[in-house]
Amino acid sequence: MVKKRIVLTFPHKLVDKPIVYKLVKDFDLIFNILQAKIMPNEEGMMVVELEGKKENYAKGVDYLKEIGVKIEPLSKEVLRDEERCTHCGACVTVCPTEALYVDKKTMKVIFDSEKCIACELCVKACPPRAMIVKF
Ligand code: SF4
Ligand code: SF4
Known part of the structure; x- marks a missing residue:
C-alpha cells in the first residue's frame, strides 16, 4: 500500500x-x-x-x-517546538484542517501532525514562534 x-x-x-x-x-x-x-x-x-x-x-x-x-x-513539514509553545491558542483559529485544537480536559493546545497540510498559517500566527517549517 x-x-x-x-x-x-x-x-x-x-x-x-x-x-x-x-x-x-x-x-x-x-x-x-x-x-x-x-x-x-x-x-x-x-x-x-x-x-x-x-x-x-x-x-x-x-x-x-x-x-x-x-x-x-507536499514537501514541507511543520513541526512544533514543545518547549516554546505557551498554549495560548492563537494558532487554533487559523488552522484550516483542525490539526491544532484545544483539549477540553487539559485546556492545552494539541498538534495532530497527521492532519497538517503545511499551509504555514500557524507559523505566522504563533507569538513565540513555536511552529517551525522544515524543508
Ligand atoms: S500559537 Fe504558538 S504558542 Fe500559541 S498555542 Fe499555538 S503553537 Fe502554542
Ligand atoms: S501548517 Fe497549516 S495545517 Fe498545519 S498546523 Fe499550521 S495552520 Fe494547521
Missing part, C-alpha cells in the same frame, strides 16, 4: 469534472481532501492524501497527468 500527501492543481476546464469519483471507482484509491480552493484565475487547487495499492496509485497518478492535472509532493 502507498499513502502520500500531494498537491493537485486543476486547469479551469477540469474544475467541475468528477475526477475524485473516477479515482475512487476506477482505481480503488482512498481520496482524502485536506484542503481545496479555487484560485482567482479559476484554477482549482487541492491538497489530498491518496492511498491505495502501489499499482493502482501509479495508474491513478498517470490518469491525473494525462488529463492535465499538475501533481506536486
